[in-house]
Amino acid sequence: MRVHGRVIRSGVPLPPTAGPIRLAMLYQDGIEALRESARLYGQCCRSMAQTWGLDFSQIPSWEATNEFIRRHELHSMKAQQKFLIEAWGGVERRLRREIKRRTRISPFLLGASVLRTDEFVHRRYEEMSKALYARPGEQVGVDPWRDLESSARMSLARAVDAFNFLEDTELAEVAHQHAHKVAALVGGVFGCDIKYSEDTYWDTCPISLMHRRWGMSVGFTATRRCSLCGEDLDLCEHLLGTLYEVKIQRTDDGTCNACGHHSCSHIDGDIASVYPHAVKGDLQVHEISWVSRPRDPLARFTRVEFDPQILAHSLGKEPDGRDVRCYRCLHPCESFTTLQE
Numbered sequence: 001m002r003v004h005g006r007v008i009r010s011g012v013p014l015p016p017t018a019g020p021i022r023l024a025m026l027y028q029d030g031i032e033a034l035r036e037s038a039r040l041y042g043q044c045c046r047s048m049a050q051t052w053g054l055d056f057s058q059i060p061s062w063e064a065t066n067e068f069i070r071r072h073e074l075h076s077m078k079a080q081q082k083f084l085i086e087a088w089g090g091v092e093r094r095l096r097r098e099i100k101r102r103t104r105i106s107p108f109l110l111g112a113s114v115l116r117t118d119e120f121v122h123r124r125y126e127e128m129s130k131a132l133y134a135r136p137g138e139q140v141g142v143d144p145w146r147d148l149e150s151s152a153r154m155s156l157a158r159a160v161d162a163f164n165f166l167e168d169t170e171l172a173e174v175a176h177q178h179a180h181k182v183a184a185l186v187g188g189v190f191g192c193d194i195k196y197s198e199d200t201y202w203d204t205c206p207i208s209l210m211h212r213r214w215g216m217s218v219g220f221t222a223t224r225r226c227s228l229c230g231e232d233l234d235l236c237e238h239l240l241g242t243l244y245e246v247k248i249q250r251t252d253d254g255t256c257n258a259c260g261h262h263s264c265s266h267i268d269g270d271i272a273s274v275y276p277h278a279v280k281g282d283l284q285v286h287e288i289s290w291v292s293r294p295r296d297p298l299a300r301f302t303r304v305e306f307d308p309q310i311l312a313h314s315l316g317k318e319p320d321g322r323d324v325r326c327y328r329c330l331h332p333c334e335s336f337t338t339l340q341e
Contacts, residue, residue: 002200005301007218007288017295023168026297030165033158034175040155041182047148149190156182160210164297167213176333183207183329194324195303201311201319202303207329209301214339215294216301219286224278227260238276245273255279292339 008014015025159179166175183206186192195202203209224233228246238244248258248266258266258274266272294300312318 001307002198002305003301004202004303005216006296006299007216008296008299014296026165027169027171029297030162030169030171030175033162033165034171034178037155037158037162037178037182040151040158041178041185044148044152044155044185047144149186152182152186152190156186156206159183160206161298163210164300167297168293179207179210180329180333187327187329192326192329194306194326196321196324199321200308201306201324203306204303205326205328209304211334211336212301212304213336214290214292215297215299217289217291217294217299219289221284221286226276227257227279228274228276233276233278240276243273243275245271248272290339 013025015022156179159175159182163172163175163179166172192205195204225231226233226236226238228238228244229236246258248256248268248270250256250268254262256262256264256266258264258272260277260279308318315324
Protein backbone atom coordinates (compact mmCIF):
# COMPACT_ATOMS: atom_id res chain seq x y z
CA MET A 1 0.00 0.00 0.00
CA ARG A 2 1.38 3.36 -1.02
CA VAL A 3 0.68 6.52 0.99
CA HIS A 4 1.35 10.24 0.72
CA GLY A 5 1.30 12.60 3.65
CA ARG A 6 2.80 15.36 5.73
CA VAL A 7 5.65 14.42 8.06
CA ILE A 8 6.04 17.75 9.86
CA ARG A 9 5.11 21.40 9.49
CA SER A 10 7.63 24.22 9.37
CA GLY A 11 7.26 27.82 10.43
CA VAL A 12 4.88 27.03 13.30
CA PRO A 13 5.58 26.21 16.95
CA LEU A 14 5.23 22.48 17.56
CA PRO A 15 4.00 21.20 20.92
CA PRO A 16 6.34 19.09 23.09
CA THR A 17 5.96 15.32 22.96
CA ALA A 18 3.96 15.14 26.21
CA GLY A 19 2.90 17.02 29.31
CA PRO A 20 0.50 19.84 30.22
CA ILE A 21 2.10 22.33 27.82
CA ARG A 22 1.37 20.01 24.90
CA LEU A 23 -2.26 19.60 25.97
CA ALA A 24 -2.66 23.37 26.35
CA MET A 25 -1.23 24.04 22.89
CA LEU A 26 -3.37 21.34 21.27
CA TYR A 27 -6.48 22.66 23.00
CA GLN A 28 -5.83 26.22 21.84
CA ASP A 29 -5.11 25.20 18.25
CA GLY A 30 -8.11 22.86 18.24
CA ILE A 31 -10.52 25.52 19.46
CA GLU A 32 -9.23 27.93 16.81
CA ALA A 33 -9.68 25.34 14.04
CA LEU A 34 -13.13 24.38 15.31
CA ARG A 35 -14.27 27.99 15.40
CA GLU A 36 -12.99 28.65 11.88
CA SER A 37 -14.68 25.53 10.56
CA ALA A 38 -17.99 26.41 12.25
CA ARG A 39 -17.81 29.96 10.88
CA LEU A 40 -17.28 28.76 7.31
CA TYR A 41 -19.99 26.12 7.67
CA GLY A 42 -22.43 28.74 8.95
CA GLN A 43 -21.55 31.09 6.11
CA CYS A 44 -22.24 28.34 3.56
CA CYS A 45 -25.61 27.48 5.07
CA ARG A 46 -26.58 31.15 5.34
CA SER A 47 -25.55 31.80 1.74
CA MET A 48 -27.63 28.87 0.52
CA ALA A 49 -30.61 30.18 2.44
CA GLN A 50 -30.28 33.89 1.65
CA THR A 51 -28.71 33.97 -1.82
CA TRP A 52 -30.55 31.04 -3.35
CA GLY A 53 -33.63 30.93 -1.12
CA LEU A 54 -32.94 27.41 0.12
CA ASP A 55 -34.64 26.37 3.34
CA PHE A 56 -32.26 25.02 6.01
CA SER A 57 -34.28 21.80 6.13
CA GLN A 58 -33.27 21.12 2.52
CA ILE A 59 -29.52 21.10 3.28
CA PRO A 60 -28.05 17.55 3.48
CA SER A 61 -27.87 16.40 7.06
CA TRP A 62 -25.68 13.59 8.36
CA GLU A 63 -28.01 13.13 11.32
CA ALA A 64 -31.09 12.78 9.08
CA THR A 65 -29.23 10.32 6.86
CA ASN A 66 -28.37 8.13 9.83
CA GLU A 67 -31.96 8.22 11.01
CA PHE A 68 -33.26 7.17 7.59
CA ILE A 69 -30.80 4.26 7.42
CA ARG A 70 -31.75 3.10 10.90
CA ARG A 71 -35.46 3.41 10.22
CA HIS A 72 -35.29 1.47 6.93
CA GLU A 73 -32.67 -1.01 8.18
CA LEU A 74 -30.38 -0.54 5.19
CA HIS A 75 -27.46 -2.42 6.70
CA SER A 76 -26.05 -4.36 3.76
CA MET A 77 -23.72 -2.69 1.29
CA LYS A 78 -25.69 -4.12 -1.64
CA ALA A 79 -28.96 -2.60 -0.44
CA GLN A 80 -27.34 0.75 0.18
CA GLN A 81 -25.71 0.78 -3.25
CA LYS A 82 -28.99 -0.10 -4.97
CA PHE A 83 -30.86 2.75 -3.30
CA LEU A 84 -28.00 5.15 -3.95
CA ILE A 85 -27.85 4.47 -7.69
CA GLU A 86 -31.62 4.47 -8.20
CA ALA A 87 -32.44 7.55 -6.15
CA TRP A 88 -29.49 9.78 -5.36
CA GLY A 89 -27.54 9.32 -8.58
CA GLY A 90 -30.36 10.71 -10.73
CA VAL A 91 -31.01 13.59 -8.37
CA GLU A 92 -27.37 14.62 -8.28
CA ARG A 93 -27.12 14.47 -12.06
CA ARG A 94 -30.00 16.89 -12.32
CA LEU A 95 -28.44 19.14 -9.69
CA ARG A 96 -25.09 19.29 -11.40
CA ARG A 97 -26.65 19.77 -14.83
CA GLU A 98 -28.67 22.67 -13.42
CA ILE A 99 -25.61 24.47 -12.06
CA LYS A 100 -23.65 23.77 -15.28
CA ARG A 101 -20.76 22.00 -13.66
CA ARG A 102 -18.39 20.35 -16.08
CA THR A 103 -17.52 17.19 -14.19
CA ARG A 104 -18.92 14.06 -15.78
CA ILE A 105 -21.10 11.84 -13.60
CA SER A 106 -20.01 8.22 -13.85
CA PRO A 107 -22.29 5.21 -13.40
CA PHE A 108 -19.72 3.88 -10.94
CA LEU A 109 -20.46 4.72 -7.30
CA LEU A 110 -18.47 3.60 -4.29
CA GLY A 111 -20.45 0.76 -2.74
CA ALA A 112 -19.63 1.68 0.86
CA SER A 113 -21.93 4.67 0.60
CA VAL A 114 -25.56 5.35 1.34
CA LEU A 115 -28.11 8.10 0.74
CA ARG A 116 -31.68 8.78 1.75
CA THR A 117 -34.19 7.73 -0.88
CA ASP A 118 -37.74 8.37 0.37
CA GLU A 119 -40.05 10.62 -1.62
CA PHE A 120 -39.47 13.54 0.73
CA VAL A 121 -35.71 13.50 0.16
CA HIS A 122 -36.14 12.90 -3.56
CA ARG A 123 -38.31 16.02 -3.80
CA ARG A 124 -35.94 17.95 -1.55
CA TYR A 125 -33.02 17.63 -3.94
CA GLU A 126 -35.14 18.49 -6.95
CA GLU A 127 -36.02 21.73 -5.18
CA MET A 128 -32.37 22.27 -4.25
CA SER A 129 -31.20 21.86 -7.86
CA LYS A 130 -33.56 24.65 -8.92
CA ALA A 131 -32.78 26.87 -5.95
CA LEU A 132 -29.01 26.69 -6.39
CA TYR A 133 -29.07 27.57 -10.07
CA ALA A 134 -27.04 30.75 -10.56
CA ARG A 135 -29.29 33.74 -10.92
CA PRO A 136 -29.18 35.70 -14.20
CA GLY A 137 -27.52 39.08 -14.18
CA GLU A 138 -24.66 38.12 -11.90
CA GLN A 139 -21.32 39.81 -12.40
CA VAL A 140 -19.32 38.36 -15.27
CA GLY A 141 -16.38 36.25 -14.10
CA VAL A 142 -17.82 35.73 -10.62
CA ASP A 143 -18.87 32.19 -9.73
CA PRO A 144 -20.54 32.25 -6.31
CA TRP A 145 -21.17 28.51 -6.49
CA ARG A 146 -17.44 27.80 -6.78
CA ASP A 147 -16.74 30.19 -3.92
CA LEU A 148 -19.36 28.40 -1.84
CA GLU A 149 -17.80 25.02 -2.60
CA SER A 150 -14.33 26.31 -1.72
CA SER A 151 -15.59 27.58 1.65
CA ALA A 152 -17.34 24.27 2.38
CA ARG A 153 -14.23 22.23 1.62
CA MET A 154 -12.08 24.56 3.72
CA SER A 155 -14.56 24.15 6.56
CA LEU A 156 -14.16 20.37 6.28
CA ALA A 157 -10.36 20.61 6.26
CA ARG A 158 -10.38 22.75 9.41
CA ALA A 159 -12.91 20.43 11.06
CA VAL A 160 -10.52 17.52 10.53
CA ASP A 161 -7.66 19.65 11.89
CA ALA A 162 -9.76 20.40 14.95
CA PHE A 163 -10.33 16.72 15.67
CA ASN A 164 -6.62 15.95 15.22
CA PHE A 165 -5.82 18.66 17.77
CA LEU A 166 -8.60 17.79 20.22
CA GLU A 167 -8.38 13.99 20.04
CA ASP A 168 -7.31 13.63 23.67
CA THR A 169 -9.60 16.28 25.16
CA GLU A 170 -13.20 16.37 26.33
CA LEU A 171 -14.10 18.09 23.04
CA ALA A 172 -13.01 15.14 20.89
CA GLU A 173 -16.54 13.85 20.26
CA VAL A 174 -17.82 17.37 19.59
CA ALA A 175 -15.14 17.82 16.92
CA HIS A 176 -15.85 14.32 15.55
CA GLN A 177 -19.58 14.97 15.13
CA HIS A 178 -18.94 18.40 13.62
CA ALA A 179 -16.56 16.94 11.02
CA HIS A 180 -19.24 14.45 9.95
CA LYS A 181 -21.82 17.23 9.67
CA VAL A 182 -19.59 19.36 7.43
CA ALA A 183 -18.60 16.34 5.33
CA ALA A 184 -22.28 15.61 4.65
CA LEU A 185 -22.69 19.14 3.31
CA VAL A 186 -19.62 18.83 1.07
CA GLY A 187 -20.41 15.39 -0.30
CA GLY A 188 -24.17 15.81 -0.39
CA VAL A 189 -24.22 19.12 -2.28
CA PHE A 190 -20.92 19.40 -4.14
CA GLY A 191 -19.94 15.75 -4.54
CA CYS A 192 -16.50 14.13 -4.54
CA ASP A 193 -14.46 12.03 -6.95
CA ILE A 194 -12.11 9.23 -6.04
CA LYS A 195 -8.77 10.45 -7.36
CA TYR A 196 -7.04 8.43 -10.07
CA SER A 197 -3.32 8.89 -10.74
CA GLU A 198 -0.19 6.78 -11.09
CA ASP A 199 -2.41 3.98 -12.49
CA THR A 200 -4.31 3.58 -9.23
CA TYR A 201 -7.18 5.03 -7.21
CA TRP A 202 -6.44 7.00 -4.06
CA ASP A 203 -8.47 7.67 -0.94
CA THR A 204 -8.19 11.43 -0.45
CA CYS A 205 -11.45 11.93 1.46
CA PRO A 206 -10.67 14.10 4.54
CA ILE A 207 -13.33 12.43 6.68
CA SER A 208 -12.17 8.95 5.68
CA LEU A 209 -8.52 9.72 6.37
CA MET A 210 -9.47 11.31 9.71
CA HIS A 211 -10.76 7.94 10.87
CA ARG A 212 -7.34 6.34 10.27
CA ARG A 213 -5.84 7.19 13.63
CA TRP A 214 -2.19 7.19 12.87
CA GLY A 215 0.31 9.68 11.58
CA MET A 216 3.99 10.16 10.90
CA SER A 217 6.90 11.05 13.11
CA VAL A 218 10.17 12.12 11.52
CA GLY A 219 13.61 11.64 13.04
CA PHE A 220 16.07 14.28 11.85
CA THR A 221 19.00 16.45 12.80
CA ALA A 222 19.25 20.11 11.85
CA THR A 223 21.77 22.87 12.31
CA ARG A 224 20.64 26.24 13.65
CA ARG A 225 22.68 28.99 12.09
CA CYS A 226 23.23 32.54 13.29
CA SER A 227 21.32 35.18 11.33
CA LEU A 228 24.28 37.57 11.57
CA CYS A 229 27.25 35.46 10.53
CA GLY A 230 25.76 32.24 9.14
CA GLU A 231 27.80 30.03 11.45
CA ASP A 232 26.48 27.34 13.81
CA LEU A 233 24.50 29.26 16.43
CA ASP A 234 26.02 27.21 19.26
CA LEU A 235 29.59 27.92 18.15
CA CYS A 236 29.63 31.50 16.83
CA GLU A 237 30.61 34.55 18.93
CA HIS A 238 27.19 36.26 18.86
CA LEU A 239 25.04 36.02 21.99
CA LEU A 240 21.27 35.80 21.93
CA GLY A 241 19.63 38.76 23.68
CA THR A 242 22.54 41.09 22.81
CA LEU A 243 22.23 43.93 20.26
CA TYR A 244 24.75 44.08 17.42
CA GLU A 245 25.18 46.66 14.69
CA VAL A 246 24.99 45.07 11.24
CA LYS A 247 24.88 46.24 7.66
CA ILE A 248 21.53 45.45 6.10
CA GLN A 249 21.71 43.00 3.22
CA ARG A 250 19.51 40.30 1.77
CA THR A 251 20.16 36.71 0.83
CA ASP A 252 19.54 35.28 -2.64
CA ASP A 253 15.95 34.43 -1.72
CA GLY A 254 15.27 37.97 -0.43
CA THR A 255 15.53 37.31 3.31
CA CYS A 256 16.65 40.29 5.38
CA ASN A 257 19.65 39.53 7.63
CA ALA A 258 18.32 41.90 10.31
CA CYS A 259 14.83 40.55 10.87
CA GLY A 260 14.62 37.37 8.78
CA HIS A 261 11.59 38.58 6.78
CA HIS A 262 11.19 38.86 3.02
CA SER A 263 9.16 42.06 3.23
CA CYS A 264 10.29 44.69 5.74
CA SER A 265 11.22 48.35 6.10
CA HIS A 266 14.99 47.75 6.30
CA ILE A 267 17.00 49.27 3.45
CA ASP A 268 20.01 47.50 1.97
CA GLY A 269 23.27 49.14 3.02
CA ASP A 270 21.89 50.85 6.16
CA ILE A 271 23.29 50.08 9.61
CA ALA A 272 20.83 48.71 12.19
CA SER A 273 21.03 47.37 15.74
CA VAL A 274 19.51 43.89 15.85
CA TYR A 275 19.40 40.77 17.99
CA PRO A 276 20.79 37.57 16.48
CA HIS A 277 18.29 34.80 15.89
CA ALA A 278 18.35 31.26 14.62
CA VAL A 279 17.84 30.50 10.95
CA LYS A 280 17.42 27.12 9.33
CA GLY A 281 20.58 25.33 8.40
CA ASP A 282 21.32 21.86 7.06
CA LEU A 283 18.54 19.31 7.60
CA GLN A 284 19.13 15.58 7.48
CA VAL A 285 16.19 13.16 7.75
CA HIS A 286 17.08 9.80 9.34
CA GLU A 287 13.77 7.95 9.46
CA ILE A 288 9.98 8.33 9.27
CA SER A 289 7.82 6.19 11.56
CA TRP A 290 4.09 5.48 11.71
CA VAL A 291 2.80 6.38 15.15
CA SER A 292 -0.60 6.68 16.80
CA ARG A 293 0.15 10.11 18.23
CA PRO A 294 2.56 12.12 16.03
CA ARG A 295 4.29 15.03 17.70
CA ASP A 296 2.85 17.28 15.02
CA PRO A 297 -0.90 16.53 15.26
CA LEU A 298 -1.36 17.43 11.59
CA ALA A 299 1.38 15.07 10.35
CA ARG A 300 -1.19 12.78 8.75
CA PHE A 301 -1.79 10.98 5.49
CA THR A 302 -3.15 13.05 2.63
CA ARG A 303 -3.91 10.07 0.38
CA VAL A 304 -3.85 6.30 0.70
CA GLU A 305 -3.88 3.81 -2.14
CA PHE A 306 -7.11 1.82 -2.56
CA ASP A 307 -6.77 -1.95 -2.68
CA PRO A 308 -7.85 -2.62 -6.31
CA GLN A 309 -9.55 -5.89 -5.41
CA ILE A 310 -11.62 -4.30 -2.65
CA LEU A 311 -12.54 -1.40 -4.92
CA ALA A 312 -13.57 -3.72 -7.75
CA HIS A 313 -15.69 -5.79 -5.35
CA SER A 314 -17.39 -2.67 -4.03
CA LEU A 315 -18.17 -1.34 -7.51
CA GLY A 316 -19.10 -4.71 -9.00
CA LYS A 317 -16.46 -4.42 -11.73
CA GLU A 318 -13.06 -2.90 -12.47
CA PRO A 319 -13.36 0.89 -12.94
CA ASP A 320 -10.34 0.89 -15.30
CA GLY A 321 -9.42 4.52 -14.68
CA ARG A 322 -12.91 5.91 -15.18
CA ASP A 323 -14.48 8.54 -12.91
CA VAL A 324 -15.80 7.16 -9.65
CA ARG A 325 -18.16 9.12 -7.43
CA CYS A 326 -17.99 8.72 -3.66
CA TYR A 327 -20.62 9.38 -0.98
CA ARG A 328 -19.06 7.72 2.06
CA CYS A 329 -19.39 10.97 3.99
CA LEU A 330 -23.16 10.39 4.09
CA HIS A 331 -22.76 6.90 5.47
CA PRO A 332 -23.00 6.33 9.24
CA CYS A 333 -19.65 6.44 11.04
CA GLU A 334 -17.90 3.08 10.96
CA SER A 335 -15.61 3.95 13.89
CA PHE A 336 -11.88 4.54 13.88
CA THR A 337 -9.01 2.37 12.68
CA THR A 338 -6.02 2.41 15.01
CA LEU A 339 -2.41 1.57 14.32
CA GLN A 340 -2.62 -1.65 16.33
CA GLU A 341 -5.36 -2.98 14.05
